[in-house]
Amino acid sequence: MPEVVKELVVVNPLGIHARPAAALVQCVLKFECDVYISFNGSRINAKSIMGLLTLAATRGSRLKFTCTGRDAEAAMKAVEDLLAAGFGET
């Protein structure tokens, strides 16, 4: 099964609060593959809002994304774009 691993940086000023978490979940739910985030010693499923919130990731946090599954490549691309755009926040 294809696996893509990438470290991505949170760029929006408030970090991953409820709205960005919801946006990220919406984004990865479109894909079939599993998406996990490792940060600060914990590993959570990116398809869970509550999981994302427990990361308490601030601006500048480096999150390690691991996508595993048929559409891993595409999922990683989508996640990368979303984070680079700061979840549409300024």
Place this chain on the structure above:
Amino acid sequence: MDTQNLPVNRKKSIAVARLLDRMTQELDIEVLAGFQGIGRPVYAADVNRPGLALSGYLEYFANDRIQILGNTEIHFMERLNPAQLIRRLTSMFSFEIPAFVLSRNLAPQNAFLDMCNRSGVPVLRSSMSTDEVITRIILFLNEEFSPETVVHGTAVDCFGVGCLIIGSPGIGKSETALELVERGHRLVADDVVALKCIRGERLYAESNPIVEHFMEIRGVGIIDLKAIYGVGRVRNTKRIGLIVELEEWRPEANYDRTGLAEEFVDILGVKIPYLRIPVRPGRNIAIIIEVAALTHRLKELGINPAQRLNERIISLTREQRS
């Protein structure tokens, strides 16, 4: 779910500050000296009574442990002449020591406290008896050093049985938990369940301190279960007795029809009974989990319904044959 390859966190050390943070009330602790050293790490889940070290024998000195000073040690130090005491303490302090803990509100000599202040080794004092202090500190350290992991799932206390509900996103874990809470059971954690193995034999689920008993229900958004149903319907930790995996109904799959053969999964080295429950419209999962929890309790009491029925059938057929 892949329970074999969960990332396991095991603390290598904990700071003395953590002990103060968690145990100050329980042990009735005050800090007498060396406050600047409360960041010092403790590496072992054990304590040491440094009687031999004080008497000058420093081979095999378990310096990386919390040092307990009871009546014996304190009175021994009092009997030494000042120059001797300083010499012994100096050689002891050439080792890295995380902290000293005094019991029984004992008063150590000033020379000892001065040295701890200078070297930044915290001195804590408890009002409890030495054996009580030792037992509680070891229990606390054991728990702190236990292996931990985090799973994506939901933990509910159902009739006193801790049920860990797992399954792919969107299968309805949170909704099932909500219905269980509505029916009077208690939520431990939703979505992010921290699991901890205590003494290698018990698995505990814990809620996450950040999200606690907030839940996400698709279509409604984030809800606060404690505010809606009250504190009686939530708890922060519960021993897990049963793992329930929800999955979409697959006609070709073989679901357990009798319950004669029990399945187990291994999480952090603990074997837990495991059930796979197919989800389909019209199947009330909450009630199925209630029944599974009650059946689990029956089995723990030595009553296995599948076995009982089977024994009845077998004895009936035997009667007919004879």
